[in-house]
Amino acid sequence: MRQAHRNFLLPLFLNPRLQLLFSDHLQALIDHMVGSTHKLSDSVSFFSKSTFKSMHRLVEEAGELEDLRMLFGPYVPENCLVHFPSPRDVGKSWFCMQLCLAIASAWPAFLGEPITLHGNTLYISTELGKEVIQRRLKKLFVQPPLPISASYKPMVYASRTNLIDDLPKIATMIEKLKPVLIVIDNLRLAFAGADTNNNKEITKLMFILLAICESSKATVIITDHFRKHTSGQLSDSDLQAGSGIKSDLADADFFLRKSAQDKHYRILKRGKSRHFEEGDTAKLLRFNPETFWFELVSDAVNEAEHVGIRSLTEKSEQKDMAVALRSQGKTLDQIAVILGKGKATIHRWLKPDGADPD
Incomplete structure (x- = not known):
């Protein structure tokens, strides 16, 4: 039967x-x-x-279409599949939980990006267990940047089950909740057993995510990881782990990375988008260790000043960057860390006519 x-x-x-x-x-x-x-x-x-x-x-x-509404500015437009690859341990899950709370609490903006579409949200975690999520949410509710209201429902579904096997249950949740945002954290565990390096398998998985996105009229964010040994390279879709088909089929992608300038700093940068031009600059965020919320430090920074700059292979470019960082008040130790060079090398580059830079 x-x-x-x-x-x-x-x-x-x-x-x-x-x-x-x-x-x-x-x-x-x-x-x-x-x-x-x-x-x-x-x-x-x-x-x-x-x-x-x-x-x-x-x-x-x-002509009957309404203006595109934003869940997090041009980073996360409505009714899109958004790929969110980033290095490990940068706070992707914290960020996604905070975005769900901001949207469901009807905040007008989050981290400087407008939110023009509010509603229920669904955070699906295949990585964090119930207790871990509870402890994180308890911290987030203590001192949020704006009041966390009950305007809409920010729902959480934590499961160790493969998303494909869980699909009937998730479909029922989506039908009842009608969320404007669905976060799936993360791709590798959500599709456990799949070969994420295989283009054919990844195409099938992305097809399922596109089906969820368009059938529910919700935006779907799928978190993912960078491949190894990318810390000194500028953010790009090609840094993702596994098959690049994910970026090809997604409507947009963006990245969250640690800054070499401060252990609490993060760089948030947009990548591809079917609706907007790629961003030339990045946001500088700070992860507040007391409130556990991300805070906006600057709306526009040069990512190259924060990721180690090992992608600058020309010595003249490295010297110019050292001069620029010095003019911003950075110490020799700080510049050495940012550029991935020794302090003695930075000293030689910046030393004018035998004078001591410090």
């Missing part, structure tokens, strides 16, 4: 449109339509139907 399909939601891509099935009795009707039925899991499927229209017609229909 065919297993009944569980509730899921609506379409996958803008073109083609994918509709997820609700029950077996719809299957016969859909099979007579032009399109294909695809299985996300053993009990959740969707139906795809293509669109064929002229560009003139599409432009006419576009």
Whole structure:
């Protein structure tokens, strides 16, 4: 006997449109339509139907579209799949929890980025257990930058189950909650057992995430990791671990990294986007060890001054950066750490006519 399909939601891509099935009795009707039925899991499927229209017609229909709303400025627009790869131990989970609270509490902005779409949020953790999440939330609720209200529901689902196996349960949650933001933390554990270096496997997994995103009309953030030995390189989609197909299929990506200038500093930078130009600068954040909240230090900094600058291979470029950092009041020790050079080398570069830089 065919297993009944569980509730899921609506379409996958803008073109083609994918509709997820609700029950077996719809299957016969859909099979007579032009399109294909695809299985996300053993009990959740969707139906795809293509669109064929002229560009003139599409432009006419576009007049009915509302302005794009923001969940975290251009970093996280509405109804998008956002890839969030970053190095380990930078605070990705803290950041995602805080963003969920900000959106559900109807804050007008977070870390200097406008929030123009508020609503319920769903944080799905396959990494942190219930007790760890409870302890973190307890700390976040003590001294938030703005009041944490009950305007909407910031829900948490912690599970060690593979996301594909958990899909029927998650589909039911999404249908009831109707979140504007879904965070899946993180990709490797959510799809445990999958070869994340295999393009074909990753394409299937990203297809599932796109289905969740478009069917629920929510933005989906999927956290991920950087590959090893990237600490001295400027942020880019190519630094992600595993297959680069993830960035190709995502609507946007952004990165969170530690700064070499202070152990509490973080660099937040946008990457690709289907809606906006890439950002030329990065945000400088500070992780407050007392409140456990991220704080905005500067809206626009040069990332190269914070990541070790080992990507600057030309000696002349390194010297110019040393001079720039010195003009900002940095000490020789600080510049040496930032550039990944010895203090004696920095001293020689900056020493004018035999004078002692310090």
